[in-house]
Amino acid sequence: MTTTPTNPSARIDELIAGIDDWRGATLAAVRACMRGADAAIVEEWKWMGSPTWSCDGLIAVANAHKGKVKVTFAHGAGLADPDGLFNAGLEGNARRAIDYAEGDKVDARALKRLVRAAIEYNRAHLKKNAKTKGA
Numbered sequence: 065m066t067t068t069p070t071n072p073s074a075r076i077d078e079l080i081a082g083i084d085d086w087r088g089a090t091l092a093a094v095r096a097c098m099r100g101a102d103a104a105i106v107e108e109w110k111w112m113g114s115p116t117w118s119c120d121g122l123i124a125v126a127n128a129h130k131g132k133v134k135v136t137f138a139h140g141a142g143l144a145d146p147d148g149l150f151n152a153g154l155e156g157n158a159r160r161a162i163d164y165a166e167g168d169k170v171d172a173r174a175l176k177r178l179v180r181a182a183i184e185y186n187r188a189h190l191k192k193n194a195k196t197k198g199a
Contacts, residue, residue, distance in 0.1 A: 140156075
C-alpha cells in the first residue's frame with residue numbers, strides 16, 4: 065500500500081519523480097528557481113494537485129500538461145517582465161503565464177528576477193490590503 069505524503073514539498077517531490085520525460089526536469093528547474101529566489105518562499109500543494117509558491121501572498125502555480133509545463137503568476141499583469149518570459153495568458157487582467165515546451169530552457173536568472181518582482185508586488189499590494197481589511 066502506497067501512502068501519499070502530507071507535506072507539500074514531499075508531494076511536489078513525488079509529482080516530479082513521477083513525470084519521466086522532459087516535463088519533470090523542467091518542473092524541477094522551475095521549482096529550484098522558485099525556492100532559490102527568496103528564503104521566505106513557502107511551497108504549498110493546492111487545488112487537488114498543483115504545486116504553488118507563496119511569499120506574502122500567492123506567487124505562482126505550476127502544472128505539467130500534455131506538451132508543456134505552465135507556470136502561472138497570480139499577479140503577473142502587474143509585474144514588469146524585462147526578460148520577456150511571459151508568453152501565455154497575456155490578455156488576462158491579473159494573471160500571466162510562462163509555457164515551457166519541450167526543448168525550452170529555464171532561464172534561472174530571469175525567472176528568479178520575476179519571482180522577486182512578484183514578492184515585491186505582494187508586499188506592496190497584498191500586505192497593505194490585508195492590514196486595511198483587518199483594521
